[in-house]
Amino acid sequence: MFGRILKHEWVVLRRETTPWVLTALLAALVGYALFSAARWVAFQESAIDAVFEEESGRLERLRTELQEIEAGSRQPSRNADPGNPEAAGSRLAIRSAVHPPSPLAVLAVGQSDLYPYYLKVSTGSRETILAATEIENPDRLLTGRFDLAFVIVYLYPLFVIALGYNLISGERENGTFSLVASQPVPLRRVVAAKVALRLLLSLGLILALSLTGMALAGVEIATPDSAVRLLLWFAVVSAYGLFWFALAALVDLRSRSSAASAVVLSGAWLLLTVVVPSSVQLAVSAYYPVPSRVEMIQATRRASAAAATASSQLLARYYEDHPELVSDIGEADLEDFTMLAFARREDIERQVRPMVDEYESQLGRQQTLVDRLRFLSPAIVTQAALEDLVGRGHRSHRRFLAAVDGFHRQWRGFFAERTFRKERLTADAYSGIPRFAFAAEPLVESAGAVAPGLGMLIGLAALMGIFGLRGAGRRPFEQGGGEEVG
Amino acid sequence: MLKAKGLTKRYNGTVALDSLDLEIGPGEVFCLLGANGAGKTTTINLFLNFVEPTSGTATINGLDVTQHPIETKKSVAYIPEQVMLYRNLTGIENLEYFSALAGHTYPSLALLGFLDQAGLDQDAAARRMAVYSKGMRQKVGIAIAIAKKAGALLLDEPTSGLDPKASNEFSELLKKLSASGVAVLMATHDLFRAKETGTRVGIMKHGQLVAAHETKDLGHQDLERIYLEHMRD
Numbered sequence: 207m208f209g210r211i212l213k214h215e216w217v218v219l220r221r222e223t224t225p226w227v228l229t230a231l232l233a234a235l236v237g238y239a240l241f242s243a244a245r246w247v248a249f250q251e252s253a254i255d256a257v258f259e260e261e262s263g264r265l266e267r268l269r270t271e272l273q274e275i276e277a278g279s280r281q282p283s284r285n286a287d288p289g290n291p292e293a294a295g296s297r298l299a300i301r302s303a304v305h306p307p308s309p310l311a312v313l314a315v316g317q318s319d320l321y322p323y324y325l326k327v328s329t330g331s332r333e334t335i336l337a338a339t340e341i342e343n344p345d346r347l348l349t350g351r352f353d354l355a356f357v358i359v360y361l362y363p364l365f366v367i368a369l370g371y372n373l374i375s376g377e378r379e380n381g382t383f384s385l386v387a388s389q390p391v392p393l394r395r396v397v398a399a400k401v402a403l404r405l406l407l408s409l410g411l412i413l414a415l416s417l418t419g420m421a422l423a424g425v426e427i428a429t430p431d432s433a434v435r436l437l438l439w440f441a442v443v444s445a446y447g448l449f450w451f452a453l454a455a456l457v458d459l460r461s462r463s464s465a466a467s468a469v470v471l472s473g474a475w476l477l478l479t480v481v482v483p484s485s486v487q488l489a490v491s492a493y494y495p496v497p498s499r500v501e502m503i504q505a506t507r508r509a510s511a512a513a514a515t516a517s518s519q520l521l522a523r524y525y526e527d528h529p530e531l532v533s534d535i536g537e538a539d540l541e542d543f544t545m546l547a548f549a550r551r552e553d554i555e556r557q558v559r560p561m562v563d564e565y566e567s568q569l570g571r572q573q574t575l576v577d578r579l580r581f582l583s584p585a586i587v588t589q590a591a592l593e594d595l596v597g598r599g600h601r602s603h604r605r606f607l608a609a610v611d612g613f614h615r616q617w618r619g620f621f622a623e624r625t626f627r628k629e630r631l632t633a634d635a636y637s638g639i640p641r642f643a644f645a646a647e648p649l650v651e652s653a654g655a656v657a658p659g660l661g662m663l664i665g666l667a668a669l670m671g672i673f674g675l676r677g678a679g680r681r682p683f684e685q686g687g688g689e690e691v692g
Numbered sequence: 693m694l695k696a697k698g699l700t701k702r703y704n705g706t707v708a709l710d711s712l713d714l715e716i717g718p719g720e721v722f723c724l725l726g727a728n729g730a731g732k733t734t735t736i737n738l739f740l741n742f743v744e745p746t747s748g749t750a751t752i753n754g755l756d757v758t759q760h761p762i763e764t765k766k767s768v769a770y771i772p773e774q775v776m777l778y779r780n781l782t783g784i785e786n787l788e789y790f791s792a793l794a795g796h797t798y799p800s801l802a803l804l805g806f807l808d809q810a811g812l813d814q815d816a817a818a819r820r821m822a823v824y825s826k827g828m829r830q831k832v833g834i835a836i837a838i839a840k841k842a843g844a845l846l847l848d849e850p851t852s853g854l855d856p857k858a859s860n861e862f863s864e865l866l867k868k869l870s871a872s873g874v875a876v877l878m879a880t881h882d883l884f885r886a887k888e889t890g891t892r893v894g895i896m897k898h899g900q901l902v903a904a905h906e907t908k909d910l911g912h913q914d915l916e917r918i919y920l921e922h923m924r925d
Contacts (some may be wrong), residue, residue: 210792221780381776385836388740388846389793390765 207391211399219403225369232357232365232408233415239354240419243312246351247423250307250323257302257324265636268298272633289630292544294639295329295621303327303613303642305606308597309432312423313416313439314355316598325610327642329618331551332611333506333562354416355592358443359585360479362412363450367471369404370454372464373397379464394675397459401451409444431649438656439595445663446588452667456674482583486576494571502561509557510550524549528622548622573600580659584666587659594655597646601655605647613642693718693875694739694768694844698748701734701899708734710899711748716892718843721866721876723886723907725919726896732879734899736846739877740770752844766795769842773849775833779822783807783832786821790836798839810835811861827858834865845869847878851885863889887915895922 219225268288274280275289282289288298304324311318325335374397377383386396427433454471461467524545555562580586593599617640624631694716701709709731716722724732737743738750741757741764750757752764777786787803798806807817812831821829830850837845845866851859859882866889870876880886886893887907893915894904902922910918 207792207795210789214789214792217785218778218780380779381772381774382778384742384772385770385775385777385790385833386793387742388765388768388770389790390762390795391793392762 208395208399208402211391211396212403215400215403219407225407228365228368229411232362232411235357235361236354236412236415237419239352239357240312240416240423242351243315243353244419244423246315246319246353247307247311250311250318254304254306254324257304261301265299265639268294269633269636272631272636276633288636289632290544291621291624291629291631292329292547294631295617295625296547297328299636299639300326300328301617301639301642303606303610303644305603305644308435308646309425309428310420310435310439310596311598312354312420312425314593314596314598315351315353316355316593316596317600317603318598319351321603321606327610327614327617329548329551329621331506331555331558332614333502333555333558335610335614336607354419355589358412358446358592359589362408362443362447363475363479363585365408366404366447366450367454367468367475369408370401370451371458371468371471373400373455373458375458375461375464375467397455397675401455405444405447405451409440409447412443412447413440434649435595435652438653438660439592442588442591442595442656442660442663445660445667446584448667449584449663449670452670452674456670456677459674459677478583479585483586486579486582486586490572490575490579493575494568496565496568496572502558502565505561506554506558509554512557524552527552528626544625548618548625573604581662584663587662591656591659594647594652597652601652602647606644609642609644613640616640693720693753694722694877695751695754696735696738696748697751699735699738699745699750700747701731701738701743702746707899709738712899712901714894714901716844716875716877718873718875719870720892721870721878721890723890723893724877724879724896724901725881725883725886725893726879727923730896731899732896733848735896736770736848736877736879739768739846740765767842768844768846769837769840770846771830771833771837771848771850773852774826775829777821777824777829777832780820782820783812783817783824783828783835786832787835787839791839794840796839796841803835803839806835806839807832809838810865811858826853827855830854830858830862834862838869843874845874845876845878847876847880849880849882850878851880851882859885883915883919884912887912895919897922 271280272288275282275287285293286298287293302324303326305322307318307323322336327335372379374383374393377386387393427436453474454467457470457474458464458467461470576586580590590599594601620640623629624635694714696712696714699709699712699714700707708729712731712735714722714735724735726732734743738745739752739757741750741761744758752767755764755767757764777783778789781789784800784803784807787806788798791798791803804814804817808814810831812828812835816824816828821832824832830853833850847866851862854862863885866876866878870891878886878890887910890907892904892906893910894901895918896902903918905915905918907915
């Protein structure tokens with residue numbers, strides 16, 4: 207019987223104009239979203255390639271120059287000596303820490319256009335490294351990029367509402383409902399079949415379009431990790447679709463008319479995808495305000511000025527903090543600019559550290575609060591899950607920054623040690639300069655992060671489904687139901 | 693077959709049906725007459741379990757409709773005043789779907805046979821409902837009821853809006869069905885059709901069955917007189 211109702215619904219839908227228009231619109235939106243994201247990924251990949259190409263060419267030139275200096279055929283430059291560890295570590299031999307797009311990156315741009323995806327790591331301060339980003343069109347940053355996650359989180363619910371706002375109220379208004387209700391078939395089975403068909407069609411459409419778009423964009427699902435992530439991605443999309451269809455069915459079954467159902471569902475969409483996420487953002491900012499970046503910059507400048515006036519004491523203090531770097535140097539070395547530079551940077555960082563710590567801990571508290579409050583809106587949960595699964599979310603960016611911090615410490619240690627031991631870099635030593643390697647979040651961790659949200663979506667859909675179908679099991683004309691009672 | 697015992701329905705204190713006692717056996721056609729709001733449609737809705745009785749019971753083949761809604765719906769076919777069907781489906785497709793909901797699977801030829809019995813020609817059967825007149829839709833509704841092969845038939849003003857020829861054809865069909873043992877409960881305003889088709893008529897007023905007569909004992913003018921007398925009070 208269920209299959210027969212499905213077939214009937216399919217024939218009815220197929221012969222109506224609205225579903226075709228909606229399907230064409232959704233196809234166009236998905237297509238454009240994938241195209242837009244694929245262009246962004248291609249741009250990122252080409253930028254990363256260019257960064258690596260420039261880096262390897264520069265390091266190769268420095269190595270050659272150093273070989274010539276070592277062979278005595280060339281005099282080292284006073285300001286750009288590749289054998290000087292301070293010059294190499296701060297300017298000449300700097301490397302980039304890259305956050306590469308994942309194989310599934312075309313599915314969600316996320317915040318990747320706001321966050322830096324490569325950082326040039328030097329012996330400079332952490333703040334200097336993080337502040338160096340590409341110049342981007344501010345309008346584009348404000349509006350964000352159009353991607354598939356946006357289509358699914360914000361526009362797909364409207365598609366669901368358009369298909370589901372009159373599941374039963376439409377039958378009431380068309381007058382077919384009384385004949386259906388007089389048949390020996392539970393009404394909940396009719397409603398379930400209507401929802402199932404629409405859910406299957408919309409998900410099938412998104413799945414087919416996404417796979418086609420990914421194939422056209424040249425995405426290869428080469429590893430089991432990517433395949434499982436893709437499956438989880440579609441599981442989240444399915445659960446989100448199920449949530450909206452369950453809501454549509456619940457509202458429609460309790461509405462007196464399809465117009466009332468449409469109004470309530472549109473309100474729910476506005477509330478859950480716009481009002482609640484904005485309110486969460488506002489509440490989080492108000493509850494945990496982040497210290498001003500301008501204050502941080504001014505504090506850094508004040509610390510720089512103070513450090514400049516206390517250079518000699520700084521170096522002594524630096525040695526106190528790093529006794530392993532103390533060599534048999536004489537008093538004259540205290541004037542050594544390169545050593546002072548290290549000491550000065552560290553002192554500035556030490557002074558600015560409380561504010562940076564406060565800034566970062568506030569960001570951390572904000573994110574913790576967002577993580578908790580995300581359950582107020584299926585839209586937030588879904589967006590976070592979709593971005594986390596393809597490595598484009600806050601989690602992945604925090605992981606990247608943590609890796610950059612570690613690399614920065616390693617980098618500074620490598621060059622500081624050689625600077626304070628007064629060891630010149632050799633051509634061979636260049637191959638030992640630290641390299642950054644980013645390890646994406648393991649699948650188990652991503653799945654663990656996504657699981658509560660997925661559970662919430664399925665749980666809510668199940669609750670609404672049970673509640674709605676229980677309502678469908680009640681007598682259909684008990685409250686008037688649009689039929690004349692004579 | 694169809695039995696109401698003390699069947700009562702109140703909507704927020706307003707009595708729509710008041711202690712109806714009624715029994716319609718196989719082959720009987722019981723016509724319910726009465727003004728708008730007298731309780732005719734409420735009676736039918738109660739037999740279909742569309743609304744819950746405030747008190748009393750409605751049974752079909754001895755089964756309480758509130759306790760066995762699916763089982764009892766298998767035994768009863770329903771034709772509303774306005775038969776509205778799926779506009780984008782043809783007559784035969786509508787018939788096929790509603791037959792499937794009723795648990796029957798028929799070949800096309802059988803479906804065309806039901807439509808023919810209801811008086812719809814084959815050309816019309818292949819056209820979409822969007823181009824059907826009310827009379828044609830009503831005929832598809834009748835075909836749906838015939839195809840259900842139910843032992844009871846509930847009709848809510850089925851000839852309302854039909855032309856005299858179609859009404860007459862409908863009466864003939866109803867007679868055939870009752871002759872085959874189908875129990876019929878028909879709500880109608882049409883005194884003539886009630887006298888012609890019914891084996892009994894009942895007059896409802898303010899939710900009560902105030903009179904019931906065998907049609908064979910009444911002339912056309914008797915029925916009209918009795919009806920008007922009750923309406924005048």
